[in-house]
Amino acid sequence: MERFAEIIAAHAGREGALLPILHDVQAAFGHVPEEAERAIAAALNLSRAEVHGVVSFYHDFHAEADARPVLKLCRAEACQARGVDALAATLPEQNRVKVETVYCLGLCSVGPNAMVGGKVHARLDGAKLAALVESLA
Amino acid sequence: MTVTVRISDDALALACGADEVAAAFAKAGCTVERVSSWGMHWLEPLAEIDGAGYGPLTADDVPAVLAGTSPLGIGPIAEHPFIARQQRFTFARAGKTRPLNLGDYAASGGWAGLRKAHDIGAEATIAEVTASGLRGRGGAGFPAGIKWTTVAKAKAAQKYVVCNADEGDSATFADRMVMEGDPFMLIEGMAIAAYAVGATRGYVYIRSEYPHAIAKMEAAVRACAHIIAPFVLEVRTGAGAYVCGEETSLLNSLEGKRGEVRAKPPLPALEGLFGKPTVVNNVLTLAAVPWILAHGGTAYAAVGFGRSKGTMPIQLAGNVKHGGLFEVGFGITLGELVNEIGGGTASGRPVRAVQVGGPLGAYHPPSDFHLPFDYESFAAADGLIGHAGLTVFDDTADMSAQARFAMEFCAAESCGKCTPCRIGSTRGVELIDRIRARAPRAADAVERLPQTHNARKGARTLAEEITLLEDLCETMKFGSLCALGGFTPYPVLSALRHWPEDFGAALPAEAAE
Ligand SMILES: Cc1cc2nc3c(=O)[nH]c(=O)nc-3n(C[C@H](O)[C@H](O)[C@H](O)COP(=O)(O)O)c2cc1C
Ligand code: SF4
Ligand code: FES
Numbered sequence: 001m002e003r004f005a006e007i008i009a010a011h012a013g014r015e016g017a018l019l020p021i022l023h024d025v026q027a028a029f030g031h032v033p034e035e036a037e038r039a040i041a042a043a044l045n046l047s048r049a050e051v052h053g054v055v056s057f058y059h060d061f062h063a064e065a066d067a068r069p070v071l072k073l074c075r076a077e078a079c080q081a082r083g084v085d086a087l088a089a090t091l092p093e094q095n096r097v098k099v100e101t102v103y104c105l106g107l108c109s110v111g112p113n114a115m116v117g118g119k120v121h122a123r124l125d126g127a128k129l130a131a132l133v134e135s136l137a
Numbered sequence: 138m139t140v141t142v143r144i145s146d147d148a149l150a151l152a153c154g155a156d157e158v159a160a161a162f163a164k165a166g167c168t169v170e171r172v173s174s175w176g177m178h179w180l181e182p183l184a185e186i187d188g189a190g191y192g193p194l195t196a197d198d199v200p201a202v203l204a205g206t207s208p209l210g211i212g213p214i215a216e217h218p219f220i221a222r223q224q225r226f227t228f229a230r231a232g233k234t235r236p237l238n239l240g241d242y243a244a245s246g247g248w249a250g251l252r253k254a255h256d257i258g259a260e261a262t263i264a265e266v267t268a269s270g271l272r273g274r275g276g277a278g279f280p281a282g283i284k285w286t287t288v289a290k291a292k293a294a295q296k297y298v299v300c301n302a303d304e305g306d307s308a309t310f311a312d313r314m315v316m317e318g319d320p321f322m323l324i325e326g327m328a329i330a331a332y333a334v335g336a337t338r339g340y341v342y343i344r345s346e347y348p349h350a351i352a353k354m355e356a357a358v359r360a361c362a363h364i365i366a367p368f369v370l371e372v373r374t375g376a377g378a379y380v381c382g383e384e385t386s387l388l389n390s391l392e393g394k395r396g397e398v399r400a401k402p403p404l405p406a407l408e409g410l411f412g413k414p415t416v417v418n419n420v421l422t423l424a425a426v427p428w429i430l431a432h433g434g435t436a437y438a439a440v441g442f443g444r445s446k447g448t449m450p451i452q453l454a455g456n457v458k459h460g461g462l463f464e465v466g467f468g469i470t471l472g473e474l475v476n477e478i479g480g481g482t483a484s485g486r487p488v489r490a491v492q493v494g495g496p497l498g499a500y501h502p503p504s505d506f507h508l509p510f511d512y513e514s515f516a517a518a519d520g521l522i523g524h525a526g527l528t529v530f531d532d533t534a535d536m537s538a539q540a541r542f543a544m545e546f547c548a549a550e551s552c553g554k555c556t557p558c559r560i561g562s563t564r565g566v567e568l569i570d571r572i573r574a575r576a577p578r579a580a581d582a583v584e585r586l587p588q589t590h591n592a593r594k595g596a597r598t599l600a601e602e603i604t605l606l607e608d609l610c611e612t613m614k615f616g617s618l619c620a621l622g623g624f625t626p627y628p629v630l631s632a633l634r635h636w637p638e639d640f641g642a643a644l645p646a647e648a649a650e
Contacts, residue, residue, distance in 0.1 A: 015411065016373075018393030023345075023374055044393075057395040059377035060345055072346075076307035077492055078528045080542070081455030082483070103379060103496070103546065105346055106310040107149045108526070109178040109453060109460025118348040122152035 003028060004039040018044060018054060022061055031062040068098040069136040072115045073129075075101045078108035087112050090126040096137040139168050140203065143185040145232070146171035147317040148349040149310065154195060155182040161196035165203055173318025175232030176462030177219055179483075180211065185232070190214040219459060219478065224440060226428045226448045227311075227421060228464045230319050237356055242321045248364065250427030254329045262333040263289060266426060268434030270446030275301055275382075275419030276494070276523045276620075278445075278512045281426075284416060287406040288334040291414035296336035298327050298368075298416045299391065299409070300423055302343040302350070303375055303382035306495025308454035308526030311462055312420035316343065316350040319424070320357035326423035328365040329430060330416050337367055340410070342387050344375040379496075379550040383619050384417040386552060397552045398619045419524070421450060442468025445511035453479045455492075455528035472506025475529055486531040490539070490636070494523025496546050497624035499631035500530075500539060519631060521624070536636035541569040543628035547621060557613045558622025565613075565629065568606050575641050577602045599641055606633065 007024045011017040018040070025036045032055050041048040055061045075084055091099060107113045110122040114132065121132060142162045144155050159169045162184065175190075177183060183192035184202065190211040191202045201207040211217055214232065225231065234241035242248070254262040267282025288296060300323065304312040315323055327339050341358075343351050354372045362370070373391060375381050381390045385399035388410050409415025425447065429437045438446045445467035451474060453460045458480035475481070475491055482488055490500045499520035501508070508514050515522045530539075544565035551558045571578055577597045584595070597605070610626035617623040633640055 016391050016393040019373070019376060019390065023376070054393070054395055057378065057397075061376060076546075077496060077539070077542070078308045078454040078526075080539075081528055081530045081534065102346060102377075103550070104305060104307045104309075105148075106304060106313040107152050108308045108310060108455065108528070109457070110149060110153055110181065111455075113152060115346070120148050120152035120349075122149065 004036050008040060008043045018046075018051070022055060022058075026061055029065075030067060031065045033065075034063075066098060068096060069116070070098045070100055071133060071136060072100045072102040072105075074103070074105050074107075074111060074113045076104040076108070078104070079111035079113060082111040084112035087124060087126060087129060091129065091133065094133065094137065097133050099133075139166060140186060141168045141170060143170045143172045143232075144182060145174035145318075146236070147174045147314060148347070149178055150174055150181045150183070151349070153181040153193065157196045158182045158184065158194045158199065161199040162203075165199055167203070170235060172234060173231050173236050174314060175214060175220065176228065176314065177217070177459070178461035179459050183214075185214055188213050188215065190217065219461070219463070222478065223464050224448050224466050225464050226437070226440075227315065227322075227424050227450055228319075228462065229428070230322070231314070231462070234319070236318050236320060236353060237360060239321070239360055242319075246431060247321055247427075248325060250430030251325050251328050251332075251365075253430045254332055259289065259333045259335065262329060262430065265430055265434040266333070269425075269429045269437035270434075270441070270444070271422065271425055271429060271437065272445065272512065273419055274421035274425070274449070274524065276521070281418060281422055284406055284418070285330065285334050287404065288336070288414045288416050291407055293414050295338065295411075296334055296414045296416075297410045298331045298334070298336045298339040298418075299388070300327055300339070300341040301382065301384060301387055301417055301419050302341050302347075302354075303379075303387060304344060304347070304420070304524070305379040305382045306497075306524050306526050308492070308528040309452050309495060309524045310454075311450040311452055311525070313347055313350050314462055315420050315424045316341075316347070317353050320353050321361055322427055323354075323420055323424045324357060324361055324365060324370060326426035327370060328368050329426050330418065330423060331368040334414075334416055336416065337369065339368060339370045340391055341370065341372045342375060342381070342391055343372060344381075345377055378552075379546075380552045380619075380621055383621065386619075387417070388415070395552075397554050398621075400618060421524075440466040442466065442509055442511045443513055445513070449510065449522075449525050451510065452524075452526045453529070454526060456482045456484055456531050457527075457529040458483050467511040468509045470506060471501065471508045471510060471527075472503070474510065474527060475506065479527075479529060482529060482531040484531045484533075486533065488529060489532040489534050490530045490536060490632075492528040492530070492539075492628065493526070494521045494627075495526050496543060497521070497620060497627055498523050498526075499627040500536065500635065501631070502635045519634075520627065536632040536639040537569060537573050540629045540632040540640075541566060541573065543625050543632075544569060547625040551621060552619075555616065555618045555622060557616035558618075558625075561609055561613045561622065562625060565606070565609055565625075568602060568609065569629075572599065572602050572606065572640050575599065603633065603640060603642055
């Protein structure tokens with residue numbers, strides 16, 4: 001609870017503070033817990049439904065906790081043209097790493113590409129991708 | 138004397154291993170300077186020593202480079218045909234300066250445009266931009282001068298300048314390269330816009346998929362806050378929604394709302410961020426402005442083709458041998474871009490299709506290669522140039538799969554405000570799935586009833602399913618509020634039109650039905 005209040009206070013007085021607050025909550029907790037939604041709603045004079053509506057609209061925010069590391073694999077057209085679909089098919093069945101789809105990382109001339117945390121990886125092939133997943137698991 | 142090695146620190150170079158290469162040079166006793174990327178992506182990580190280039194490097198290649206025995210040398214970078222053929226206005230500093238170094242920026246002509254704007258006054262500044270013929274680079278191609286004039290004339294206590302850095306289109310990375318490679322230029326362009334229209338606050342809305350660009354822009358804004366004052370600029374991070382690149386949706390997102398598209402009018406120029414007059418421009422539009430002010434609008438307009446003035450940073454991506462950023466005056470043909478500049482496919486197989494303009498752009502067959510790259514020529518060929526991203530596909534591409542993906546993308550990213558986009562895209566996926574499976578929809582229980590008069594009897598044929606897909610596309614085109622639903626038909630219909638064989642349309646089974 002205190003942590004929520006701190007995050008909210010850090011953005012006090014900012015125009016359109018909701019997204020920056022949600023980003024910080026998501027970063028701190030890995031998801032946006034229900035209590036955070038309530039605290040934010042109270043602080044910004046919104047209904048909880050409004051806050052939840054925003055959380056559910058954006059792909060970056062998650063209402064449910066999931067502690068697994070995330071690998072974001074680009075499945076957009078330029079990476080498709082460089083074989084990402086075949087590459088994705090080589091991914092071993094595993095549950096320890098959450099493989100998410102993203103539409104474009106802006107590295108479209110050197111795909112297939114992925115992002116883990118803030119780190120980007122280009123020119124992936126089966127071995128590199130497997131090693132990347134392995135390094136996270 | 139130690140050797141100075143210049144290596145890019147932009148996200149693409151890093152993704153290709155630039156940090157490891159830089160560390161290896163440093164370990165070998167070299168002075169390493171981290172600069173912006175030249176845009177020759179197939180050569181990244183690219184190292185420059187005394188003007189000569191070496192790439193693509195790994196740390197293991199470093200000793201040979203320093204010994205002068207590396208086979209990866211490409212000679213003087215500035216004379217490389219990929220660079221020499223360009224007309225670099227926006228990317229004039231690419232590869233040459235350290236992105237966050239204010240001294241490098243000022244020494245390479247930085248702030249000259251802003252000074253000029255202050256010298257000639259707000260009205261004359263807008264006149265220069267109008268004279269340049271600069272059109273919005275975010276896709277719609279709306280003249281920047283007209284937009285600025287509207288905001289300048291609006292009366293309000295608070296006005297805003299918003300930079301659209303959402304760059305969600307596949308095959309586009311020019312915005313990212315500006316923000317990571319030359320952030321002060323974008324800030325200067327925004328400061329000029331703010332001065333011209335009388336805005337005191339600005340936002341750069343950057344997609345969350347670009348953490349490197351966000352970090353660089355934040356650092357750059359801090360470093361030059363005193364230079365652009367009283368204009369106050371802030372960086373905001375998106376949250377993974379493609380539709381937030383649409384300007385009204387972006388404004389909603391900045392306000393802390395769901396990124397739903399707003400109906401126009403009112404125009405953002407009159408009622409934009411928080412209901413106040415707002416300039417919303419793309420990164421490349423704003424980044425072109427310092428050059429225009431420094432060199433004059435007429436000098437900019439002297440380059441280009443027809444009503445498409447100036448240069449366009451074109452992004453070559455996908456299955457292309459020489460992928461990267463190529464800035465040139467409008468009018469170069471699609472074929473020159475793909476075959477000569479891009480060198481054809483990376484796989485060495487024949488080109489089958491080129492998607493121009495991101496996920497909402499049409500797929501063009503090689504028979505369109507004569508098209509000059511400009512807004513009007515592509516519109517006339519049922520396409521669009523969008524943000525000037527080109528995705529090359531070789532002959533292994535399955536065009537009905539690409540059409541399906543376009544619908545799937547629209548379904549995943551729809552803001553949900555209007556029915557043709559929200560529902561139509563999902564139905565479109567199902568329809569294309571049936572077409573691809575050669576399994577036309579069977580008659581349902583109602584259609585099988587003897588007493589219904591209007592409902593068709595029996596199953597649809599494949600040809601009827603394809604007609605239905607065309608109808609659905611028409612509905613999306615004309616019934617959608619914004620270009621997400623409205624333009625998704627471009628990739629779908631172009632795939633259907635140019636590669637009907639991938640949809641089974643010309644199969645013998647169809648003729649037998
Ligand atoms: C679905 C959709 C996504 C868009 N994405 C972007 C984008 O990522 N960047 C951008 O500058 N414009 C994008 N646009 C265009 C903007 O709505 C708007 O035209 C542009 O920001 C205006 O700036 P400009 O005149 O400088 O191009 C998008 C439009 C639509 C309909
Ligand atoms: S076309 Fe789609 S994205 Fe655009 S306003 Fe309608 S539902 Fe939203
Ligand atoms: S399409 Fe994959 S990084 Fe752009």
